[in-house]
Amino acid sequence: MARIEVGALHHLPKRIGKCVKIGHMELALFRLSNDHVYAVENRCPHRGGDLSQGIVSGEFLFCPLHDWKICMRDGNVQAPDRGCVKTYKVEIENEKIYVQL
Amino acid sequence: MKRKQLVLIGNGMAGVRCIEEILKIDRDLFEITIFGSEPYPNYNRILLSTVLQGDTSIDDITMNDWEWYEKNNIHLFVGETVVKIDKEQQLVFTDKGRVAEYDELIIATGSKPFILPIPGSDKQGVTAFRDIKDCEMLMEYAKKYKKAVVIGGGLLGLEAARGLLNLGMEVNVVHIWEHLMERQLDPTASKLLQREMEKQGMKFLLQKETAEIIGDDRVEGLRFKDGTEIAADLVVMAVGIRPNVELARQSGIAVNRGIIVNDYLETSVPHIYAVGECAEHRGIVYGLVAPLYEQGKVLAEKLCGIKGRTYTGSVVSTQLKVSGVDVFSAGEFMDQEGTSSIKVYDEFRGIYKKVVIRDEKMIGAVLFGDTSDGRKLLDMIQKNENISESFQVSFFRPSSNQSNKSMTAEMADNEVVCGCNGVTKGTICKAIVEKGLKTVEQVRDCTNASRSCGGCKGLVAELLEYTIGEEFDRSVEKETICSCTTLSREEVIEEIKSKNLKYVKEVMNVLGWKNEEGCSKCRPALNYYLSMLYPTEYQDEYESRFVNERLHANIQADGTYSVVPRMYGGVTTAEQLRKIADVAEKYNVPMIKLTGGQRIDLLGIKKEDLPKVWAELDMPSGYAYAKALRTVKTCVGKQFCRFGTQDSTQLGIDLEKKLERLNTPHKVKMAVSACPRNCAESGIKDVGIVGVDGGWEIYVGGNGGTHLRAGDLLCTVQTEEEVIEITGAFLQYYRESANYLERTSKWVERVGLERIREVIFDVDNRKQLLVRLEEALVAAKDPWKEIVENKEIQEKLFRDLKVPVNH
Ligand code: SRM
Ligand SMILES: Cc1cc2nc3c(=O)[nH]c(=O)nc-3n(C[C@H](O)[C@H](O)[C@H](O)COP(=O)(O)OP(=O)(O)OC[C@H]3O[C@@H](n4cnc5c(N)ncnc54)[C@H](O)[C@@H]3O)c2cc1C
Numbered sequence: 033m034a035r036i037e038v039g040a041l042h043h044l045p046k047r048i049g050k051c052v053k054i055g056h057m058e059l060a061l062f063r064l065s066n067d068h069v070y071a072v073e074n075r076c077p078h079r080g081g082d083l084s085q086g087i088v089s090g091e092f093l094f095c096p097l098h099d100w101k102i103c104m105r106d107g108n109v110q111a112p113d114r115g116c117v118k119t120y121k122v123e124i125e126n127e128k129i130y131v132q133l
Numbered sequence: 134m135k136r137k138q139l140v141l142i143g144n145g146m147a148g149v150r151c152i153e154e155i156l157k158i159d160r161d162l163f164e165i166t167i168f169g170s171e172p173y174p175n176y177n178r179i180l181l182s183t184v185l186q187g188d189t190s191i192d193d194i195t196m197n198d199w200e201w202y203e204k205n206n207i208h209l210f211v212g213e214t215v216v217k218i219d220k221e222q223q224l225v226f227t228d229k230g231r232v233a234e235y236d237e238l239i240i241a242t243g244s245k246p247f248i249l250p251i252p253g254s255d256k257q258g259v260t261a262f263r264d265i266k267d268c269e270m271l272m273e274y275a276k277k278y279k280k281a282v283v284i285g286g287g288l289l290g291l292e293a294a295r296g297l298l299n300l301g302m303e304v305n306v307v308h309i310w311e312h313l314m315e316r317q318l319d320p321t322a323s324k325l326l327q328r329e330m331e332k333q334g335m336k337f338l339l340q341k342e343t344a345e346i347i348g349d350d351r352v353e354g355l356r357f358k359d360g361t362e363i364a365a366d367l368v369v370m371a372v373g374i375r376p377n378v379e380l381a382r383q384s385g386i387a388v389n390r391g392i393i394v395n396d397y398l399e400t401s402v403p404h405i406y407a408v409g410e411c412a413e414h415r416g417i418v419y420g421l422v423a424p425l426y427e428q429g430k431v432l433a434e435k436l437c438g439i440k441g442r443t444y445t446g447s448v449v450s451t452q453l454k455v456s457g458v459d460v461f462s463a464g465e466f467m468d469q470e471g472t473s474s475i476k477v478y479d480e481f482r483g484i485y486k487k488v489v490i491r492d493e494k495m496i497g498a499v500l501f502g503d504t505s506d507g508r509k510l511l512d513m514i515q516k517n518e519n520i521s522e523s524f525q526v527s528f529f530r531p532s533s534n535q536s537n538k539s540m541t542a543e544m545a546d547n548e549v550v551c552g553c554n555g556v557t558k559g560t561i562c563k564a565i566v567e568k569g570l571k572t573v574e575q576v577r578d579c580t581n582a583s584r585s586c587g588g589c590k591g592l593v594a595e596l597l598e599y600t601i602g603e604e605f606d607r608s609v610e611k612e613t614i615c616s617c618t619t620l621s622r623e624e625v626i627e628e629i630k631s632k633n634l635k636y637v638k639e640v641m642n643v644l645g646w647k648n649e650e651g652c653s654k655c656r657p658a659l660n661y662y663l664s665m666l667y668p669t670e671y672q673d674e675y676e677s678r679f680v681n682e683r684l685h686a687n688i689q690a691d692g693t694y695s696v697v698p699r700m701y702g703g704v705t706t707a708e709q710l711r712k713i714a715d716v717a718e719k720y721n722v723p724m725i726k727l728t729g730g731q732r733i734d735l736l737g738i739k740k741e742d743l744p745k746v747w748a749e750l751d752m753p754s755g756y757a758y759a760k761a762l763r764t765v766k767t768c769v770g771k772q773f774c775r776f777g778t779q780d781s782t783q784l785g786i787d788l789e790k791k792l793e794r795l796n797t798p799h800k801v802k803m804a805v806s807a808c809p810r811n812c813a814e815s816g817i818k819d820v821g822i823v824g825v826d827g828g829w830e831i832y833v834g835g836n837g838g839t840h841l842r843a844g845d846l847l848c849t850v851q852t853e854e855e856v857i858e859i860t861g862a863f864l865q866y867y868r869e870s871a872n873y874l875e876r877t878s879k880w881v882e883r884v885g886l887e888r889i890r891e892v893i894f895d896v897d898n899r900k901q902l903l904v905r906l907e908e909a910l911v912a913a914k915d916p917w918k919e920i921v922e923n924k925e926i927q928e929k930l931f932r933d934l935k936v937p938v939n940h
């Protein structure tokens with residue numbers, strides 16, 4: 033397990049996702065209206081959509097390709113679609129964002 | 134206590150449905166084991182037709198994913214076939230050498246496609262159409278070969294043929310009888326069907342009996358009994374199915390055509406049951422899911438020890454899943470001795486309806502062209518109802534979509550409302566009451582009813598009305614923006630105006646949205662309504678925009694983007710082309726493509742490169758991603774063409790320059806042709822202009838997309854100025870009164886051409902519309918230029934975060 037600094041909070045506008053590239057790995061990082069930050073694997077379980085570009089609503093995310101609704105907190109795809117994306121623990125310290133990989 | 138062992142042979146639609154029903158009754162009664170020959174979890178076989186026709190993908194038709202089996206503690210063995218049942222020891226044996234014990238055993242082995250026993254039927258390129266493997270093979274073949282022959286003009290054959298046509302093959306359908314779908318249609322309906330399919334490009338060889346399949350290893354053609362031949366690279370046999378009963382027969386279970394079962398689905402051997410296409414009940418073997426689901430339910434209750442209900446047979450109805458062809462049939466639909474029938478035949482609109490009556494009761498029906506009455510007729514047939522006078526009156530009415538509440542009320546709870554997903558009235562009503570559902574969408578999300586083909590949406594709406602009565606308001610039902618609110622578009626706009634609301638968030642807060650931050654449907658809609666109402670003040674909200682309109686480019690399946698610069702009226706210059714070529718080279722653009730909208734698309738550009746590409750192109754955005762004016766296609770017109778009566782190219786350019794950047798409820802496409810030959814396809818555009826001697830015709834509400842619609846002639850005018858004015862007024866009225874995501878084709882139908890004429894031909898009214906249009910146009914800036922000049926937006930929207938890895 034590794035704790036990796038991925039950027040500063042001011043890089044993250046509210047409700048606009050960011051794609052984070054760590055080597056070959058891609059995360060989608062989101063800062064919600066309530067300032068919580070979530071990180072999920074940047075690959076929609078449906079057909080691999082770029083989740084970082086989805087529409088954010090509360091703790092839910094809508095995939096930009098076919099509108100699957102995904103909970104950013106636990107990664108679960110919402111009914112009636114089914115599936116799950118990996119979620120990663122995020123910590124904020126001194127305005128810096130760390131992700132537990 | 135040790136759980137009883139329940140084993141299911143056949144991981145298909147009927148068997149797994151039965152297991153679902155058992156789990157619903159008692160999750161803890163059985164330890165369940167399922168064997169399936171196919172290497173997939175249970176999928177929706179019905180939708181293979183849709184997959185082949187290109188409307189869904191194989192990934193999307195799974196009905197119970199792996200997780201479902203796991204969650205319900207089901208031992209699942211796929212790719213494993215049961216080869217023997219020992220009914221004395223109560224054991225089953227598989228081809229992988231596994232042995233499983235059972236207390237209760239369900240056989241749900243389905244059917245096998247019937248392969249004609251003629252020479253050559255084992256050649257490469259000859260296949261059935263039954264499972265995923267067949268479907269994949271057909272799709273592969275269509276890539277390589279051209280000529281397909283489908284043997285069998287029944288439901289399955291026609292659906293397969295339509296799919297192969299969609300995949301670009303030439304398709305001949307060979308049928309042994311004179312009439313297509315003779316088991317479901319009477320000769321009149323069958324001829325209408327044939328005519329319609331021929332229009333779609335299918336060819337038929339009727340009354341032909343195949344004698345032999347010719348070719349070396351691979352099929353090269355067919356020879357018929359009459360000596361004629363036809364070439365073929367692919368032959369699909371859709372000549373019927375045979376219940377898959379070998380295993381049962383060898384194990385000493387009584388078998389006729391299917392495995393014989395009684396009203397409890399019990400076979401001749403204790404503790405062994407059969408459901409689905411392999412079962413024969415009172416002499417009938419069913420081949421459609423609705424009755425199989427009914428059987429599954431009865432068997433589930435029996436196995437769980439709930440006595441009482443029995444399976445007594447089903448009246449089945451069929452529908453053909455070919456887009457653009459509406460066919461319905463049920464019961465005994467042929468005229469025979471002792472029956473009479475009522476028929477309606479509207480040759481002009483291609484509508485045929487017939488009900489067959491015996492002893493004043495309806496026993497069968499056939500519908501072609503307008504199948505909206507289908508569900509109701511099926512219901513009457515199942516209920517054995519008397520034909521009343523009021524029925525006769527309504528039957529002759531063009532399209533009887535008035536609701537008939539008493540009928541919904543009389544439906545039995547176990548009647549299947551949604552055939553595709555086998556959802557019953559009882560399930561739907563229960564969900565409505567227990568979960569407080571208010572809209573058809575909520576019912577869909579909660580029960581899956583209407584999720585597949587959507588054919589039963591009307592009925593679901595009726596059930597809502599019937600269950601929650603007053604509370605369910607059809608007008609709201611049709612028009613609420615989404616399930617976050619119960620307000621219609623009109624109400625929301627009224628509130629925005631009267632309360633002077635200025636932000637998306639504010640609207641949702643003040644108007645009591647159920648989800649605080651809305652969803653992907655209402656947020657973009659509200660964003661549009663606000664920008665339409667306050668064109669000069671409103672600040673577009675990035676976070677409420679769908680990605681394409683946030684990044685001003687079209688997202689691609691792989692996460693790259695496409696760039697389409699404006700080319701007014703489809704006219705370009707050597708200099709523009711050179712610039713595009715340079716940029717394409719510099720950014721390694723994987724594909725340069727001419728679009729259907731008369732301009733050039735650079736596809737496969739990385740998000741981060743977009744601002745640079747735009748800067749170097751230095752051309753305005755073509756808005757190919759936007760709900761806005763897209764293109765104005767033109768023909769060469771009188772400058773060059775020998776038939777041209779007007780300068781269509783110039784008018785197209787003028788219109789595009791005037792109206793570019795205008796955001797609208799949905800995309801808007803225009804075209805200008807210089808004569809009625811219509812080379813710019815003005816007849817299927819949101820606004821289509823056609824030059825005639827001394828003037829221009831203006832057509833509106835045309836659409837060349839999913840639902841083809843020819844435009845309606847709005848008016849004929851004399852000058853180019855008038856064209857621009859009328860077009861502007863029309864679009865502004867559309868902007869102000871259409872629902873978000875409603876194309877002009879739908880809007881014109883909803884509002885009515887007369888109403889539109891009233892509004893925009895009133896001189897005062899038109900002036901005001903044009904003033905408001907100007908406001909919107911002035912406020913609009915070229916988005917590419919804005920982004921190119923704004924480093925902050927580039928940083929915010931286009932830049933990824935990159936973390937170096939040092940190991
Ligand atoms: C590029 C182009 C195809 C091409 O290679 O030629 C295209 C590409 C797309 N079309 Fe189209 N359409 C293109 C011309 C058309 C046309 C023909 C025309 O405009 O003359 C039509 C039928 C005419 C019409 O709309 O009335 C057309 C009807 C659609 C539809 C169905 C619209 C409808 O109301 O039924 C959609 C889906 C939608 O908008 O919801 C669609 C959606 C799409 C999208 C944007 C899919 C999406 O939502 O992401 C495609 C983007 C592909 C990509 O990966 O970038 N496209 N599309 C054409 C761009 C024209 C342009 O220069 O802007
Ligand atoms: C292209 C197509 C379109 C259709 N369209 C419609 C439609 O519009 N409406 C409609 O109502 N119906 C339609 N049908 C019919 C519908 O799909 C079937 O009626 C339904 O799937 C039958 O369910 P079943 O469980 O009896 O059989 P199946 O779904 O065939 O399941 C049986 C399963 O058992 C497996 N099996 C067999 N023997 C063994 C064994 N010994 N050991 C282990 N596993 C075994 C088989 O491999 C198969 O997976 C369509 C069918 C097709 C092929």
Ligand code: SF4
Pocket residue numbers: none
């Ligand atoms: S470009 Fe248009 S027609 Fe082609 S796949 Fe995309 S949406 Fe369908």
Ligand code: FES
Pocket residue numbers: 076077078079080081095096097098099100
């Ligand atoms: S890829 Fe995400 S919804 Fe299809």
